[in-house]
Amino acid sequence: MQNPAAIAVRARKTRMANNIVSYAFLLPWLAFLVVFTLYPLVYGLVMSLFNVTYRVNVFVGLANFTELLGDAMFWNAIAATLNMCAIIIPGTVVLSLWIAWTIHARSRTLKSSAKFIFYLTSVVSQVALAIAWKFMFNPAYGLSATITQALGVPRLDWLGSSSLAIPLVSALVMTFAISQPIILFASALDGIPRDFYEVAQLEGATQGQQFWKVTLPLIRPTMTFVLVTATIGNLQVFVVPYLMTGGGPNYRTTTMLYMIYRNAFEFGRYGYAAAMGIILFAIIGLLVCLQYRLVNTSEQY
Numbered sequence: 001m002q003n004p005a006a007i008a009v010r011a012r013k014t015r016m017a018n019n020i021v022s023y024a025f026l027l028p029w030l031a032f033l034v035v036f037t038l039y040p041l042v043y044g045l046v047m048s049l050f051n052v053t054y055r056v057n058v059f060v061g062l063a064n065f066t067e068l069l070g071d072a073m074f075w076n077a078i079a080a081t082l083n084m085c086a087i088i089i090p091g092t093v094v095l096s097l098w099i100a101w102t103i104h105a106r107s108r109t110l111k112s113s114a115k116f117i118f119y120l121t122s123v124v125s126q127v128a129l130a131i132a133w134k135f136m137f138n139p140a141y142g143l144s145a146t147i148t149q150a151l152g153v154p155r156l157d158w159l160g161s162s163s164l165a166i167p168l169v170s171a172l173v174m175t176f177a178i179s180q181p182i183i184l185f186a187s188a189l190d191g192i193p194r195d196f197y198e199v200a201q202l203e204g205a206t207q208g209q210q211f212w213k214v215t216l217p218l219i220r221p222t223m224t225f226v227l228v229t230a231t232i233g234n235l236q237v238f239v240v241p242y243l244m245t246g247g248g249p250n251y252r253t254t255t256m257l258y259m260i261y262r263n264a265f266e267f268g269r270y271g272y273a274a275a276m277g278i279i280l281f282a283i284i285g286l287l288v289c290l291q292y293r294l295v296n297t298s299e300q301y
Contacts, residue, residue: 044277047274048064048274053271054268077251078256081237081257084170084234084237085231088230100189115186119180121175130243133172159244160249162249162252172244184225189215231288235283235287256276256280
């Protein structure tokens with residue numbers, strides 16, 4: 001009979017060898033995480049405490065953050081970002097869920113074709129879409145001007161209007177923001193057993209009641225994931241307002257990330273831009289935590 005102590009030592013060595021192999025496979029990803037995520041985050045935090053420009057690199061403590069509190073342009077950027085997110089995030093969740101629910105009951109071929117078509121919007125370049133939309137909504141020679149002229153309606157300066165610029169930019173962002181949520185919601189809906197709906201029908205539940213009482217609770221984890229990722233992504237909107245409006249009109253579409261870009265690469269105020277990045281990171285973290293606590297629950301179905 002083998003010695004129990006020897007067996008325990010052998011088992012411990014086997015587990016250690018398995019762990020070493022596992023960590024060896026994880027090492028490339030961990031290295032990527034450290035080099036391209038953790039290091040820039042820590043470096044940005046340190047840089048925010050300095051006055052870093054093309055000429056100087058002086059420690060100023062919290063002076064950059066204090067200056068941000070009195071910067072009207074910074075608060076304007078926060079308002080512009082939140083205004084866009086107030087349109088994009090609910091619109092993305094509701095529209096993608098409605099599309100996924102619509103195609104859910106269709107044939108397998110139609111469902112697969114619809115998923116493929118909607119997924120195409122995620123692989124199209126945002127730069128190409130922004131340039132195309134800017135041309136379409138040009139008040140002088142764009143497609144919108146041609147249509148309004150044919151209808152006898154006064155031409156609208158879509159990108160030069162303070163009331164129209166944010167909805168237009170938000171609509172463009174939503175065209176490629178809904179692609180991944182559609183696929184996720186469609187997969188979640190396919191994973192719901194038909195037994196739940198059959199029981200609900202036997203109880204006399206209508207289609208609306210089935211959706212609210214059966215579908216939504218069962219896809220809550222997917223809903224949480226879509227909401228969180230949409231918040232993280234859309235609080236960092238940059239390409240579309242940069243190319244379509246240049247932050248205008250009257251800085252109405254100057255988002256936080258756009259302002260960070262301008263301060264860093266146009267004005268050369270790297271420390272000040274780093275402080276903005278830290279605040280943006282804090283805002284994203286706060287909103288994501290609130291969403292997770294409000295939407296996600298510990299209920300199991």
